[in-house]
Amino acid sequence: MVREIRYPLKQRDVEGLKVGDVIRFTGTLVTARDKAHQRLIELYKKGEKPPVDLRDGAIIHCGPIARREKDTWKIISAGPTTSYRMEEYTFDLIRQSGLRLIIGKGGMGEKTAEACKKYKVIYCAFTGGASVVAAEAIEKVENVFWLQELGMPEALWVFKVKDFGPLVVTIDAEGNNLTEEVIEKAKESFD
Amino acid sequence: MVETPDFLEDAVFLLIKKAVTELPDDVVTALKKALERETNEVARLQLEIMLRNVELAKKLQHPICQDTGTLIFFVEVGYDFPFKKEVEPAIVNAVKKATREVPLRSNTVEPFTGKNSGTNIGRHIPWMDWSFVEGDECKITVLPKGGGSENGSALKMFNPTVSLEEVKRFIVNHVVELGGRVCPPGVVGIGIGGGGDIALKLAKKSLLRPIGDRNKDKTVADLEVDLFERLNKTGIGPMGLGGDTTVLDVRIEVADRHPASFPVGIVLQCWVDRKASMAVTGDGKVIW
Numbered sequence: 068m069v070r071e072i073r074y075p076l077k078q079r080d081v082e083g084l085k086v087g088d089v090i091r092f093t094g095t096l097v098t099a100r101d102k103a104h105q106r107l108i109e110l111y112k113k114g115e116k117p118p119v120d121l122r123d124g125a126i127i128h129c130g131p132i133a134r135r136e137k138d139t140w141k142i143i144s145a146g147p148t149t150s151y152r153m154e155e156y157t158f159d160l161i162r163q164s165g166l167r168l169i170i171g172k173g174g175m176g177e178k179t180a181e182a183c184k185k186y187k188v189i190y191c192a193f194t195g196g197a198s199v200v201a202a203e204a205i206e207k208v209e210n211v212f213w214l215q216e217l218g219m220p221e222a223l224w225v226f227k228v229k230d231f232g233p234l235v236v237t238i239d240a241e242g243n244n245l246t247e248e249v250i251e252k253a254k255e256s257f258d
Numbered sequence: 259m260v261e262t263p264d265f266l267e268d269a270v271f272l273l274i275k276k277a278v279t280e281l282p283d284d285v286v287t288a289l290k291k292a293l294e295r296e297t298n299e300v301a302r303l304q305l306e307i308m309l310r311n312v313e314l315a316k317k318l319q320h321p322i323c324q325d326t327g328t329l330i331f332f333v334e335v336g337y338d339f340p341f342k343k344e345v346e347p348a349i350v351n352a353v354k355k356a357t358r359e360v361p362l363r364s365n366t367v368e369p370f371t372g373k374n375s376g377t378n379i380g381r382h383i384p385w386m387d388w389s390f391v392e393g394d395e396c397k398i399t400v401l402p403k404g405g406g407s408e409n410g411s412a413l414k415m416f417n418p419t420v421s422l423e424e425v426k427r428f429i430v431n432h433v434v435e436l437g438g439r440v441c442p443p444g445v446v447g448i449g450i451g452g453g454g455d456i457a458l459k460l461a462k463k464s465l466l467r468p469i470g471d472r473n474k475d476k477t478v479a480d481l482e483v484d485l486f487e488r489l490n491k492t493g494i495g496p497m498g499l500g501g502d503t504t505v506l507d508v509r510i511e512v513a514d515r516h517p518a519s520f521p522v523g524i525v526l527q528c529w530v531d532r533k534a535s536m537a538v539t540g541d542g543k544v545i546w
Contacts, residue, residue: 144324149406173439195441196530197311198324218374253492
């Protein structure tokens with residue numbers, strides 16, 4: 068069964084979900100990859116606020132292809148990027164921002180799992196490379212920040228999405244980590 | 259010459275567009291076969307989404323993946339091809355046009371400042387690999403290489419006394435540790451021998467071969483099959499979420515080595531195993 072969750076996300080929305088569950092998300096979804104993570108953390112350190120409030124919200128590790136059409140942006144292609152690169156920033160980002168859902172691909176590490184458990188957050192995988200399927204679920208671009216400074220892939224894009232998914236719960240709010248379990252099992256199989 | 263001077267640029271533009279929007283048939287077939295035998299529900303879902311995405315991308319003529327990669331061109335120029343001088347500028351101009359019009363994501367940033375050129379043009383980028391062949395044709399292949407899978411590249415300079423079993427374990431362990439980061443199930447390209455750079459170059463070149471194409475050297479072909487079977491027993495599965503298919507193929511290219519070294523290069527390709535080729539004849543016709 069596919070569970071549907073919506074922005075704003077409360078603790079109870081993510082708490083019952085277990086690794087391997089499949090969900091869809093509706094509402095505001097903000098992109099953030101390497102440079103945006105670095106910059107968000109710097110802002111929080113200085114006690115400043117990011118241009119978009121992430122509390123009870125969702126981010127996606129993604130650098131889209133967007134096309135300017137008159138005064139709006141059209142998203143052509145918007146799949147997830149490799150989440151592991153954001154591992155070193157994610158604990159602090161979760162702690163500082165109060166976000167509830169992280170979407171990416173490829174899995175994340177121990178520190179993220181610890182933060183998910185401590186702050187009741189989930190990390191979900193969207194099929195890597197499936198960027199046209201992803202773009203179909205993006206209803207509109209509500210805003211974009213840091214585009215000039217960081218360029219198209221690294222900017223903070225604010226999407227309005229409908230039934231974004233399917234998303235596989237990969238780290239749940241208890242800190243269980245599906246991709247790490249799969250790797251551990253694989254290693255046992257040939258050691 | 260009867261053709262317009264722009265024909266080469268137009269052809270390279272179409273080649274890039276085809277590569278990023280249409281997955282080659284052999285790869286689609288391999289993904290479908292993987293779905294047929296898959297027993298894990300989450301893995302089945304991943305493969306279904308991949309196949310649906312491929313169909314949608316082709317229909318809409320949009321890039322299959324938002325990471326349209328670093329564009330790498332393999333150019334085989336005939337000694338008698340009359341437009342030798344035009345090839346490089348045609349590629350550069352076609353990349354600029356494709357970035358604007360397909361569109362591609364610009365993935366060319368200055369190494370230190372991270373500043374994006376916005377055009378997919380930069381120092382040594384797009385990369386062009388030139389070779390010369392008999393005849394009056396020019397064959398151009400484009401490999402748009404994504405960053406996620408490229409980050410799984412590795413080079414190991416083994417001692418020459420290394421056993422083949424140790425080499426196999428190194429490769430399997432490397433792929434397993436990367437898990438879902440390289441967007442499995444894709445292709446594992448391996449280069450053995452030559453030297454550090456040569457091993458990696460051969461590994462990357464092996465990605466141009468079709469799915470299931472075995473090396474002509476029986477020893478190497480057996481190694482390809484053995485690694486393919488071992489990797490698909492690991493259970494890493496599509497996107498590292500568990501499942502029966504971890505790789506669609508394993509390909510190995512070999513060069514003779516220095517007596518003191520045993521280089522092994524690994525270059526991984528994601529499930530979006532994109533590439534496209536065309537040949538331009540001496541009288542300006544394009545063969546797809």
